[in-house]
């Protein structure tokens with residue numbers, strides 16, 4: 001019998017220093033630790049030993065496996081808790097989340113229980129009310145530690161681009177952050193953050209528009225909440241963020257979507273670029289240039305560091321081809337922004353001296 005998978009778990013395998021985000025899948029007396037593309041185990045619950053409690057996290061080891069660690073945070077489902085060795089007691093869901101939120105949790109849980117084993121992010125995500133999504137986004141992102149860049153003309157250019165790519169731009173909050181990394185992320189509450197490093201690498205506003213449209217695609221296709229549930233679990237989504245938003249944001253920046261979700265976001269991007277009469281060819285060549293840069297970063301001469309755009313969005317030949325092919329012959333394409341607007345957008349972070357720069361989200 002397969003119990004629901006528990007998502008709020010991290011794992012060291014004892015062989016490498018990599019801290020892996022995993023899901024715990026219980027099967028009888030055994031369990032597996034699942035990553036997106038890999039499965040560790042099976043391990044026997046009988047071999048698990050309790051090691052320590054660190055803050056909100058319980059740390060477990062495995063008999064006979066030096067350095068093997070499993071870290072669980074938040075309230076662990078009773079089926080899983082029953083299998084684990086003695087540990088500190090958790091308060092019930094009601095104590096932890098408060099009555100109102102717990103009611104939502106139970107409603108969601110029973111709605112999802114209809115689908116029994118389909119208690120999965122794909123099923124749960126659409127059930128999360130948009131007000132929860134919005135609150136979570138605000139709590140997680142806030143003002144991004146003062147890193148958002150703003151100038152009147154830069155803001156106006158960005159606003160124009162967003163409005164050309166989405167019919168309900170008022171639901172979205174798109175920002176450029178003063179971080180010299182090639183990255184772009186979609187976060188809860190309709191937020192998209194373009195890193196200044198990515199904007200500066202772009203040679204035309206059309207290239208930025210393609211990436212932005214892709215991230216908006218993740219929001220419109222509801223991938224963000226799915227990934228958030230997978231990454232952090234229902235408890236965090238409903239319980240909110242209690243003083244650890246830095247770590248959560250770091251997690252979110254490293255978040256990856258399934259291939260299927262990436263393909264949907266690309267399809268969304270190509271569709272809205274077409275509607276806006278922005279050529280998709282620029283996006284294809286931008287992806288190609290970024291992947292070359294990312295390659296040189298990996299070999300050490302560029303030092304892009306953590307979670308670059310291309311590590312979460314590997315360029316496949318199909319992906320580039322799809323963008324190239326989506327061009328419509330004879331269609332009258334026009335630039336996403338005028339050259340004056342593009343200059344304002346590109347230099348917004350340089351102009352805004354008040355915005356804080358850099359990475360490192362220790363703003364607890």
Ligand SMILES: [Zn+2]
Nearest residue numbers: 218262265313
């Ligand atoms: Zn994506």
